[in-house]
Amino acid sequence: MTLTADTFDFVATLVRQKSAIQLERGKEYLVESRLAPLARSAGAVDVDAFVRGVRGDITKHDLVVEALTTNETSWFRDINPFTVLRTTVVPDMVGKGRRELKIWSAACSSGQEAYSIAMIIADNFPGIRTQITATDLAENMLAKGRSGEYSQLEINRGLPAPMLVKHFERTGPTFRINQQIRNSVTFRKNNLLDQPPMGGPFDIVFLRNVLIYFDVATKRDVLKRVRGAMAPDGYLFLGAAETTIGVDEAWERIQVGNSSVYKPREGK
Amino acid sequence: MKALVIDDSRVMRKIVGGILVDAGFEVVEAENGQDALDRMAEHDDIGLCCIDWNMPIMTGFEFVVEVRKHAEWRDVTLMMVTTEGEQDQIVRALAAGAHEYVIKPFTPEVILDKLQFLGLVEIEETV
Numbered sequence: 232m233t234l235t236a237d238t239f240d241f242v243a244t245l246v247r248q249k250s251a252i253q254l255e256r257g258k259e260y261l262v263e264s265r266l267a268p269l270a271r272s273a274g275a276v277d278v279d280a281f282v283r284g285v286r287g288d289i290t291k292h293d294l295v296v297e298a299l300t301t302n303e304t305s306w307f308r309d310i311n312p313f314t315v316l317r318t319t320v321v322p323d324m325v326g327k328g329r330r331e332l333k334i335w336s337a338a339c340s341s342g343q344e345a346y347s348i349a350m351i352i353a354d355n356f357p358g359i360r361t362q363i364t365a366t367d368l369a370e371n372m373l374a375k376g377r378s379g380e381y382s383q384l385e386i387n388r389g390l391p392a393p394m395l396v397k398h399f400e401r402t403g404p405t406f407r408i409n410q411q412i413r414n415s416v417t418f419r420k421n422n423l424l425d426q427p428p429m430g431g432p433f434d435i436v437f438l439r440n441v442l443i444y445f446d447v448a449t450k451r452d453v454l455k456r457v458r459g460a461m462a463p464d465g466y467l468f469l470g471a472a473e474t475t476i477g478v479d480e481a482w483e484r485i486q487v488g489n490s491s492v493y494k495p496r497e498g499k
Numbered sequence: 500m501k502a503l504v505i506d507d508s509r510v511m512r513k514i515v516g517g518i519l520v521d522a523g524f525e526v527v528e529a530e531n532g533q534d535a536l537d538r539m540a541e542h543d544d545i546g547l548c549c550i551d552w553n554m555p556i557m558t559g560f561e562f563v564v565e566v567r568k569h570a571e572w573r574d575v576t577l578m579m580v581t582t583e584g585e586q587d588q589i590v591r592a593l594a595a596g597a598h599e600y601v602i603k604p605f606t607p608e609v610i611l612d613k614l615q616f617l618g619l620v621e622i623e624e625t626v
């Protein structure tokens with residue numbers, strides 16, 4: 232391990248300021264392993280040397296932050312939220328007369344979540360128009376999402392074969408999601424610490440597996456901004472390890488089967 | 500539930516079988532489609548088959564077609580696990596009655612995701 236405490240502190244502070252992701256002491260190995268490829272391609276002797284060079288060069292700061300994000304995702308991740316979307320949330324919205332749904336996939340990583348939502352709605356609610364805004368901090372993830380191209384390994388992760396056959400085309404070694412589904416998703420760079428993206432007010436928000444990286448104050452702020460960007464009768468999905476309870480009391484938790492979904496409380 | 504792992508590679512049978520055992524299945528093995536049909540007849544409580552495509556004597560595809568001719572095996576879940584990844588092959592396998600399709604190579608999570616989706620193992624939410 233070549234990383235000095237000074238280097239670690241600089242990276243942890245930069246990442247916290249720019250993304251709110253908390254890197255506690257003890258995560259030196261993570262910084263080292265995530266920055267090593269950047270250091271190598273920059274021709275630096277090691278990560279320490281690389282970070283010394285980056286300190287004064289703010290054009291490189293975003294790259295460092297991006298490298299420290301965890302972009303793990305999959306199609307229909309955990310399944311339950313997508314079942315609730317299909318059986319409860321969309322039928323409720325459609326029952327209230329919505330013909331067009333505005334959906335925000337926040338912290339979308341490489342786009343599997345946004346496209347999973349698009350496929351569910353296209354397959355089950357053919358008359359409903361969807362405008363999905365997919366946002367993330369990491370440019371490289373947004374670029375991948377926009378391309379709609381996924382490797383065989385990525386396709387294997389959770390995509391049901393019938394959907395693969397219906398919505399994708401094989402192009403050489405990769406699979407590309409078809410244009411109709413691609414057209415319903417717009418990828419935009421957005422930091423959850425900033426104002427919400429255009430495209431709202433959102434009827435449905437997926438904010439999954441990202442609050443876990445933040446401290447409580449940041450979680451509360453993010454939830455508040457998300458609430459401000461939602462339709463009053465909208466729905467919010469969080470990750471399995473995340474909840475509004477004890478963080479922001481302006482949400483009502485609704486249990487559906489063994490999963491849950493949140494609604495803004497009236498008047499909040 | 501019992502699962503039948505059908506592959507002509509012993510190593511592959513151990514890999515797939517290991518994942519299934521960890522997921523709570525009791526595993527039976529077969530070396531090709533014909534062998535698998537014999538195992539199906541022997542054990543009447545097989546609920547899942549993981550099926551390689553290219554095997555001597557009887558291919559996985561032929562096995563799927565054969566299984567689907569039998570009403571008593573109607574509820575058996577059929578999942579291809581194969582290096583064959585051309586779109587028209589996936590389409591053919593599904594049309595013949597396979598429910599799922601995993602392209603090799605894969606990780607254990609791939610198999611587990613699919614089994615969750617098929618409702619064969621409990622959904623464990625990830626962080």
Ligand SMILES: C[S@@+](CC[C@H](N)C(=O)[O-])C[C@H]1O[C@@H](n2cnc3c(N)ncnc32)[C@H](O)[C@@H]1O
Nearest residue numbers: 250300302304338340368369422423439440441
């Ligand atoms: C683990 S992924 C979650 C992807 C997807 N929502 C899911 O549940 O599978 C977390 C994503 O959050 C993004 N992220 C982290 N901090 C962020 C911030 N402050 N603003 C926007 N996105 C952020 C990361 O770039 C990463 O792609």
